[in-house]
Amino acid sequence: MQPTEQPIIEMRDVAFSYGEDADRALDGITLTIAPGSFTGIIGPSGAGKSTLAAVLAGAIPHHFTGQLFGATLVEGQDTCELTLTDISRIVGSVNQDIDAQMVASVVEDELLFGLENFGVAHERIDETIAAALDAVGIADLRDREIATLSGGQKQKVAIAAILALAPRVLVLDEPTAALDPVSSRMVFDVLRDLNRDRGITVIVIEQKVALLSEFCDRLLVMNEGRVALEGTPHEVFAHAAELRAIGVDSPRVARISNSLARRGLYPAGTPCLNVAEAASLIARTVGTGAPQAGEPGSVPAAAPRTGSPHAPAPRPHAEGAEPVVRFSGVTFAYPGGGASVNNLDLAVYPGELVGIVGQNGTGKTTATKLVNGLLRPSSGSVRIAGVDTRDVPVSEIARHVATLFQNPDHQLCKNTVRDEVAFGLELQGVPRAEAVCRAERVIERFGLPADEAPFSLSRGQRQMVALASVVVTEPAVIVLDEPTSGLDYRECMTVMETVREMAEQGSAVIMVCHDMEVVSDFAERLVVMADGCILARGATADVFADAALMARARVTPPQVVELSARLAQEVSPAFAHETEVSGIVDTTVALAGSPAPTADPEEALRA
Amino acid sequence: MLNVIDYVPGDTILHRLNPVTKLTLAASIIAATFLADGYAALIGLLLLTLLLGAYAGSASRLFSLVKVLVPVSALMLVLQLAFVRHGEVLWLFITTDGLVSGTKACLRLVGVALPLVLMLTVTKTTDLANACVEKLHVPYPLAFTFTTALRFVPVFTQEMNAIMEAQTARGVAFDTKNPLKKLMLMLPVCVPLLVTSVGKTDATALAAEQRGFYLRTRASSYRRYPFCARDAAAALVCVALIAGGIAL
Numbered sequence: 001m002q003p004t005e006q007p008i009i010e011m012r013d014v015a016f017s018y019g020e021d022a023d024r025a026l027d028g029i030t031l032t033i034a035p036g037s038f039t040g041i042i043g044p045s046g047a048g049k050s051t052l053a054a055v056l057a058g059a060i061p062h063h064f065t066g067q068l069f070g071a072t073l074v075e076g077q078d079t080c081e082l083t084l085t086d087i088s089r090i091v092g093s094v095n096q097d098i099d100a101q102m103v104a105s106v107v108e109d110e111l112l113f114g115l116e117n118f119g120v121a122h123e124r125i126d127e128t129i130a131a132a133l134d135a136v137g138i139a140d141l142r143d144r145e146i147a148t149l150s151g152g153q154k155q156k157v158a159i160a161a162i163l164a165l166a167p168r169v170l171v172l173d174e175p176t177a178a179l180d181p182v183s184s185r186m187v188f189d190v191l192r193d194l195n196r197d198r199g200i201t202v203i204v205i206e207q208k209v210a211l212l213s214e215f216c217d218r219l220l221v222m223n224e225g226r227v228a229l230e231g232t233p234h235e236v237f238a239h240a241a242e243l244r245a246i247g248v249d250s251p252r253v254a255r256i257s258n259s260l261a262r263r264g265l266y267p268a269g270t271p272c273l274n275v276a277e278a279a280s281l282i283a284r285t286v287g288t289g290a291p292q293a294g295e296p297g298s299v300p301a302a303a304p305r306t307g308s309p310h311a312p313a314p315r316p317h318a319e320g321a322e323p324v325v326r327f328s329g330v331t332f333a334y335p336g337g338g339a340s341v342n343n344l345d346l347a348v349y350p351g352e353l354v355g356i357v358g359q360n361g362t363g364k365t366t367a368t369k370l371v372n373g374l375l376r377p378s379s380g381s382v383r384i385a386g387v388d389t390r391d392v393p394v395s396e397i398a399r400h401v402a403t404l405f406q407n408p409d410h411q412l413c414k415n416t417v418r419d420e421v422a423f424g425l426e427l428q429g430v431p432r433a434e435a436v437c438r439a440e441r442v443i444e445r446f447g448l449p450a451d452e453a454p455f456s457l458s459r460g461q462r463q464m465v466a467l468a469s470v471v472v473t474e475p476a477v478i479v480l481d482e483p484t485s486g487l488d489y490r491e492c493m494t495v496m497e498t499v500r501e502m503a504e505q506g507s508a509v510i511m512v513c514h515d516m517e518v519v520s521d522f523a524e525r526l527v528v529m530a531d532g533c534i535l536a537r538g539a540t541a542d543v544f545a546d547a548a549l550m551a552r553a554r555v556t557p558p559q560v561v562e563l564s565a566r567l568a569q570e571v572s573p574a575f576a577h578e579t580e581v582s583g584i585v586d587t588t589v590a591l592a593g594s595p596a597p598t599a600d601p602e603e604a605l606r607a
Numbered sequence: 608m609l610n611v612i613d614y615v616p617g618d619t620i621l622h623r624l625n626p627v628t629k630l631t632l633a634a635s636i637i638a639a640t641f642l643a644d645g646y647a648a649l650i651g652l653l654l655l656t657l658l659l660g661a662y663a664g665s666a667s668r669l670f671s672l673v674k675v676l677v678p679v680s681a682l683m684l685v686l687q688l689a690f691v692r693h694g695e696v697l698w699l700f701i702t703t704d705g706l707v708s709g710t711k712a713c714l715r716l717v718g719v720a721l722p723l724v725l726m727l728t729v730t731k732t733t734d735l736a737n738a739c740v741e742k743l744h745v746p747y748p749l750a751f752t753f754t755t756a757l758r759f760v761p762v763f764t765q766e767m768n769a770i771m772e773a774q775t776a777r778g779v780a781f782d783t784k785n786p787l788k789k790l791m792l793m794l795p796v797c798v799p800l801l802v803t804s805v806g807k808t809d810a811t812a813l814a815a816e817q818r819g820f821y822l823r824t825r826a827s828s829y830r831r832y833p834f835c836a837r838d839a840a841a842a843l844v845c846v847a848l849i850a851g852g853i854a855l
Binding site: 057058059062063083084085088092093095097099100101102103104105106109112113114115116117118119122125145147161162165369372373374393394395398399401402403405407409410411412413414423424427428455469 | 614731732733751754755758761762766769770772773774775776777778779780781782795796798799802803806807808810811812813814815816817818819820821822823827828829
């Protein structure tokens, strides 16, 4: 929808810095938000996205201090002249840290808080709460303790609590950062319903570009405090080169269509944003080409596998090598209930990168804690490098197993990056001088500031420091629990490339990750878990291609896998089991017939 | 993980009393415990608390608290035995007077701690805060600070556990048997905990303000907490308890 009324929020040349000498977090932002629009904001970390959200919601200038220039108008009034309370009657905001956002311990009280404060008539309160809970689909949670809810449920409570106050605008800062793909989509479904049915203007900051581009009608790309690109998702993702330079991921299907467009098989400027669009595009492209579907014999050879830079290169682990991690019949249950695991059997060899996938609460994290010894199996055994974890203390296991946790802040405790990275080595008994020397080498390779305090760095850099202190110990086993959450695309790739190098040097890597694109790019073998059991295991491509298995484990396969399955069915069997952007592109090119000069003058020129 | 002071749902008379009455009742038991001087009264008050706890379904919580208090009161007993020097010597440094005042101190310690915890387990913290604002005219910011602090206890415990796990996985020997060594290891870990707590507190303050915290008045609360007949009856019990405490 393209409303033409007066903008509900308008920013005029807004700049902001958090201190006198600090760099500008925002630098000359001019934008208008139309009422009833659904705006997505993307950009690398440090681009000023959260600062922008704070300005939109009035937290700047009323809560965070700094230097603010320009004007921000909410419904035509300058936010500097309104109080934060008045602004929040119009603009409701949901912040990043969902636990800190809560003000009560029971769901109903959480909703009551705002209603009571804003003086909603007491006879209307009951129906307002019921309506707000209903709108986000959690009417059954009304009397639950918030502490007992899952991340997705908490996020919905936070949205309902804001919704009950009937704001005209909702500003959400990475609402799905801690959620699995299924819950993330559910949160976005809620937002779309609110936007469509109630006309609430939605502004959402998000790293999951593929998801976001399906829902928003306008996209802002931020970089270094400025708006770098702006437009509909189709318009924005047509600028593939700019986005790559900024460090923003594009949905894989957009990469495919942009790649086809570069080959002249498809007019540039309107990239695909979802699997359906891409499937029909490729069907058309192939359909107009010479060889028809149903002649599989002529095709596979014609698809040269160039291999994308992200393809998991098969690492031949030595035949007959001993597995470095071996689970046999491992069972564990928490005394108070929780994600238990049943009868796990697993062997991981040196040099392997194994991904564990499954829904939230199926015991993936429990499995990783069994590897690093934080938990001991109640029956069965876990052997790390031949040693049963029940026989040695955790601090002893740490010599072989290094863990990178989801939240780097739990891991960091020293005053400088140098001490932090050296600390792990010192704990292993490496003499201080040597530890510092080895730490310096790793710090230099990672390009980190050795003398800074880890806590003064950005989230992405803190994760890099945590990773550096894992790398420096050269462990036999690396355990990664959601290593990429909270990181932007470029940081995510740096972390994962480093991990892959570690695997190539002989470490065994076990990774739990919600981002199926990352899993499909980097893991060579997958273990699928559901309800505490291992459902299946196998090569990444085979596991993702098994649609029935994916449905049973409630895992959404990566876009490319979904696309290739669909194309194999509808267009040509040659697409079956493609897991990479380049594979799909090459097969399409092959099927469409090599670039025909008559149909494709631009490609001919370039050649 | 359960917290000792978490609300235990229920529908007993104790649950249905006005939060202010419950607070008064707990305060009266505590006052009586301080005033009373005989073993019978002290043990009686302790039994009363435990019986009330059993009735309200939170006996298991009280017992888990007693387990924590036993070593503390044992330490207190030893100190009393060592410092009270008058009376007949029974054995080594132990005197009769020391034994009497030591055991009474132990009973008092347990008797003072339990009623408050019992009161918290049968009252939702928001109800307690709202009722105190309505009836006792406690300023709302103070009540909010109190409920938030209670709410943050499990949040920070979780955070602390996550930090300890992460450090243990790095090789910090938190699994040592030596409590002193463990304490020394925990000190540096307090830095990350402090950093996260300050961040979380600030975020909560912002979230509260964005939902009209500063507009709140005494009349804002949706729930009302009127006193009724059972509250009056409980008030009589309170008076009786204190009178009994003075007499015995």
